[in-house]
Amino acid sequence: MSVQGYKIESRPPEARYARGWHCLGLADSYRDGKPHTLDIFGRRLAAFADSSGAIRVIDGHCPHMGADLSTGTVQGDNLVCPFHGWQWGGDGACKSIPYCKRVPPKARIGAWETCEQNRLLFIWHDPEGRPAPPEVAIPRIDACFSDAWSDWAMDEMVIQTNCRELVDNISDMAHFGVVHGAPVDYFANLFENHKATQLMIGRSARLSGDSRLTALSTYFGPAYHITDMSGRMGDQEIHSVLLNCHVPIDLNSFVLRYGVLVKKVPGLSDEQNRAMAQAYVDQARAAFYEDVAIWDNKIRIDNPLLCEGDGPMYQMRDWYQQFYTDVEQVRPSSVARRVVEMNPGNIEPPVLRHVFED
Structure with missing residues (x-):
């Protein structure tokens, strides 16, 4: 039996x-x-x-x-x-x-x-x-037009799954440590209107060495995702802007484009700064392929069985559903302001109003 x-x-x-x-x-x-x-x-x-x-x-x-x-x-x-x-x-x-x-x-x-x-x-x-x-409207990123920053270093790939699997990452706190070797000390989500924001404070040997990694990420609508990130390479503090965007090819595949802007390090040549930006693109590619390996072998689950250490997946999906619903049928609760905080590292939490309102 x-x-x-x-x-x-x-x-x-x-x-x-x-x-x-x-x-x-x-x-x-x-x-x-x-x-x-x-x-x-x-x-x-x-x-x-x-x-x-x-x-x-x-x-x-x-x-x-x-x-x-x-x-x-x-x-x-x-x-x-x-x-x-x-x-x-x-x-x-x-x-x-x-x-x-x-x-x-x-x-x-x-x-x-x-x-x-x-x-x-x-x-x-x-x-x-x-x-x-x-x-x-897509907000302006001043770094794109500043000589103090590199140009976009870009790459793309085709991923054979529904794009919801990618968007889930905005609330999937637990996978960062397991899949990407980047354990999270503090994690918060803000959902409001057409935006979903994630604040993550943690550690990443690839992107911050022994120092703390801070990443503030926002989906502006269903498919355009920008991250402001502060990390380190060696003894040099690195500030970067990451682009993560996708366009569906069909219901079961999408084109993923990702790019990096890196704030130029004084004293380095343009060639060295470009090489640093490309190194971040290479790291992004490696990280995405870690996700792809999971996506290629998992199934789609509409009712995930969650525990207290997971992020707010159901709140995220409720927010995301607005983009697949006729405008007049979008529920006010789906676009209302909601903040969820998690502090697995028991660190001093940031004052969110200073972060989410900037």
């Missing part, structure tokens, strides 16, 4: 993609005079820079005969279909047809809202078709 244990609930991912800004990497990488293929949100899109340098994103297939517009050419402000030469503007309207004087009135495809901030390109996704409200 078998003994019945805890019953795991594991539903398939909802057939919907999150409402919010999604980062597509360095904006300048799209300004090469060529169209770029974007396989995101379960569909094919095409990105290109017009004659002013503004980056446009439109639906990727020509409604004339189905050609892939991302394999076409850029001419002025238009993306030219490789099959019959129809020219499509960044607003989604067909501008001209080389063998026809009259453009059919229905010749229009989807055009996607984009923005640039912090030298990065973002695309807005909303299943209801609403434009991005101003209160969710």
Whole structure:
């Protein structure tokens, strides 16, 4: 006779993609005079820079005969279909047809809202078709425009799982010590409106040596995550800004992009500072692969069995669900301010109002 244990609930991912800004990497990488293929949100899109340098994103297939517009050419402000030469503007309207004087009135495809901030390109996704409200605008990072900091050192990878597995990390305190060898002394989460913030104080041989590591991380919406981190390399204090962002390819895979800005160390050459930034990118890659090894072998659990040493996973998922819910149906409790603190190291806790309100 078998003994019945805890019953795991594991539903398939909802057939919907999150409402919010999604980062597509360095904006300048799209300004090469060529169209770029974007396989995101379960569909094919095409990105290109017009004659002013503004980056446009439109639906990727020509409604004339189905050609892939991302394999076409850029001419002025238009993306030219490789099959019959129809020219499509960044607003989604067909501008001209080389063998026809009259453009059919229905010749229009989807055009996607984009923005640039912090030298990065973002695309807005909303299943209801609403434009991005101003209160969710991507905040400026002054370090991106300062000579005292390195440029973004960037990398990316494709991960074969649902993106919720990645976002869980914002509240998963216990995994840092086990998976990443970075035991946590103090941990706090703040959930409010479209932001989820994590304050972690701990130790990491890779990022802080024998010193304390402090990381203040925020998800601005469902997919754009920025961390301000202070650690050490040898006897040198290191201040860095980490980018962790993802765009779903489909319901079971996503592109993860990560990057690092490092505050330049006086006395080091530009080459040495760039090498230091790249070393942090390499460490980030190694850390993400530690997570990937777990994701590749775990199952999706909707009712995780938690203990008192875990982070506030259910509160986090309640906050995260707002991005998969029609705007009018979002529950006020899902976006209300909630703070959860944990102090496994029994250290002197920071005054959170000084941290979370800055």
